Amino acid sequence: MAAIPDESVRAVVTSPPYNLKNSTGNGLKNGSGGKWPKAALIDGYDEHDDCMPHGDYVAWQRDCLAEMMRLLQPDGAIFYNHKWRVQKGLLQDRADIVAGFPVRQILIWERSGGINFNSGYFLPNYEVIYLITKPDFKLAPKANALGCIWKINQESDNPHPAPFPVELATRCIESVGAGPVLDPFMGSGTTAIAAESAGIKWIGIEKSPDYVALANERIDRAIGRRL
Numbered sequence: 001m002a003a004i005p006d007e008s009v010r011a012v013v014t015s016p017p018y019n020l021k022n023s024t025g026n027g028l029k030n031g032s033g034g035k036w037p038k039a040a041l042i043d044g045y046d047e048h049d050d051c052m053p054h055g056d057y058v059a060w061q062r063d064c065l066a067e068m069m070r071l072l073q074p075d076g077a078i079f080y081n082h083k084w085r086v087q088k089g090l091l092q093d094r095a096d097i098v099a100g101f102p103v104r105q106i107l108i109w110e111r112s113g114g115i116n117f118n119s120g121y122f123l124p125n126y127e128v129i130y131l132i133t134k135p136d137f138k139l140a141p142k143a144n145a146l147g148c149i150w151k152i153n154q155e156s157d158n159p160h161p162a163p164f165p166v167e168l169a170t171r172c173i174e175s176v177g178a179g180p181v182l183d184p185f186m187g188s189g190t191t192a193i194a195a196e197s198a199g200i201k202w203i204g205i206e207k208s209p210d211y212v213a214l215a216n217e218r219i220d221r222a223i224g225r226r227l
Contacts, residue, residue: 008071010073011072011181014191016064062097077137081129082097103130105131106128107148113154166194166197179195182202183205190218192204196223
């Protein structure tokens with residue numbers, strides 16, 4: 001992001017690694033302490049193990065958000081998808097990451113299904129999207145009629161270990177209605193696919209060559225279907 005000029009993008013739609021492997025709970029384990037075999041993130045991401053010391057992770061994400069804010073146009077917005085979790089018996093709501101940034105609203109992404117091996121709290125079947133905005137941001141016409149709880153199923157046919165749905169990215173992008181759109185954690189290319197479908201320019205950043213290849217394949221396939 002440091003190579004991109006100031007105020008270059010209208011929106012950021014992104015979902016960073018959640019640092020789930022640095023956890024005090026059973027997020028990737030079953031009730032007997034064994035690994036949950038179907039959790040792809042047991043192995044982390046390609047090029048990132050998802051297990052940073054918590055303070056380092058928070059500092060990294062705050063640096064990323066500061067860069068995103070620098071890149072936003074005066075009427076731009078960031079849709080920052082993250083996950084709350086329980087750590088040492090208490091809610092970790094990511095307030096330490098977003099503190100001081102202009103959070104205008106918290107959107108709830110209600111997912112389908114899920115598994116919970118911890119008897120200390122209810123099944124967490126949602127994630128959050130922090131809407132972080134510049135002062136002049138306004139939603140696209142009629143987008144303000146949408147509710148702030150979005151019920152959208154997870155991706156089921158994506159080999160990336162933690163994809164978010166094209167429908168989710170599409171709703172964010174269409175709620176802004178203009179680009180360019182940036183995703184600094186591009187992963188499997190979901191934001192790019194949503195932007196292409198909306199006819200909006202996009203920028204994607206991804207450090208893993210394998211994920212870049214996967215994203216290119218998915219984008220090409222999506223464009224081919226649209227044409």
